[in-house]
Amino acid sequence: MESVTFETAVYRFRRHLLVEKSYSGLTVKEYTSDLNLFKEYLKENYDFSDNFAVPKINKFHMAEFLGDIVIEKENSPVTRNRKLFSLRSFFKFLVRNSYLEENPAEDIETSKTERRAEPIYMKTNQARKYLRTVRNSSSRYKLRDLAIIKIFLYAGLRVSELVNLDLENIDFDDESLKFYGKGNKERFVPLHEDVITTIIEYLDNREEMKKKDDDAEKALFLSARGNRISVRTVQHTVKKYAREAGLRNSEKITPHKLRHTFATTLYKETKDLNVLKDLLGHQDISATQIYTHTDPEQKKDAIDDMPDF
Known part of the structure; x- marks a missing residue:
């Protein structure tokens, strides 16, 4: 299994979307924007380096990111679901091309309501x-x-x-x-x-x-x-x-x-x-x-x- 950095993986994923999937430049830009936002979140909140390897990411990182999309930003659950779809597609591509063994986004559920998630806190x-x-x-x-x-x-x-x-x-x-x-x-x-x-x-x-x-x-x-x-x-x-x-x-x-x-x-x-x-x-x-x-x-x-x- 080839070990790749997140940046390299995103580059190969973008090329896949443009060449093999024939997605429009605007659609590919949306995918890339979501992935870059996720990367910055990992760097800011989990001290990831610029050149971290994709196997370092786990389901917990993704769930926290998607939760904060709703809590910290003005994003609706609909936007949160779209970002989840971007992540699922990205990691599915990595698994299919043997960069990862399993998709950490696969079991994360979509938001089924327009109501914002309540934050977890201590009493x-x-x-x-x-x-x-x-x-x-x-x-x-x-x-x-x-x-x-x-x-x-x-x-x-x-x-x-x-x-x-x-x-x-x-x-x-x-x-x-x-x-x-x-x-x-x-x-x-x-x-x-x-x-x-x-x-x-x-x-x-x-x-x-x-x-x-x-x-x-x-x-x-x-x-x-x-x-x-x-x-x-x-x-x-x-x-x-x-x-x-x-x-x-x-x-x-x-x-x-x-x-x-x-x-x-x-x-x-x-x-x-x-x-x-x-x-x-x-x-x-x-x-x-x-x-x-x-x-x-x-x-x-x-x-x-x-x-x-």
Whole structure:
């Protein structure tokens, strides 16, 4: 079986569509756009390199990508299904030409409703248990990890935004983070007092850590090797504590799920979509409306509070 990079596979797939399938240039452009979007998602959220091999992709990566298409962007389930079709066609081509043994997109179901998927998030008691597990950890990086996780839970940053934070992005006077986020958009995120305190405790610990290069000197969060922390390390850290906390479906707890927890919790408290939109760094408020859902407990409470007839 020949091993090919994602970029090479897309090139061969495009040629197949144009020459063998005789698809129009516009149709091929749509397929290519979907695949490039998927590639950028993998690089941003799973720390894939530019030249990653196609067997590295699994069903979980694809399901997360398609879920975020609905949650983070203003795409409808219809658009999500079209992107799924693009992925299925691409991986079917790879299997048929012996670049892969099986199609990881084959068992992913299409959306059967126009209703947007509700985001997965932690309930308050789960989040408390999760943070308690980090606080009680014996890891030498406990303070760093606690600061990272609190920034996700109290500020809702994307993982790509967090790993790119520099020391200069912290404004202790305003108790906030100021940085450029997705789309090079300037972001201002106020910090909870508990987060500020945790960051200050971590900074004392950070002073003792060796810095490998100039980039590490300015980076807020460092790896065990003295580099700027990577997306992959953050993802591993988040999952590790979820397992240690004994959370249900711990393998599905990702930095993105912590961001959803922040957003869902904040909306329940404020009911203000505009504030949430700005804090999450969304371009369009339609992407923020996903957090207006109600959970089963809220629905039951509403029914229980009805007057007697």
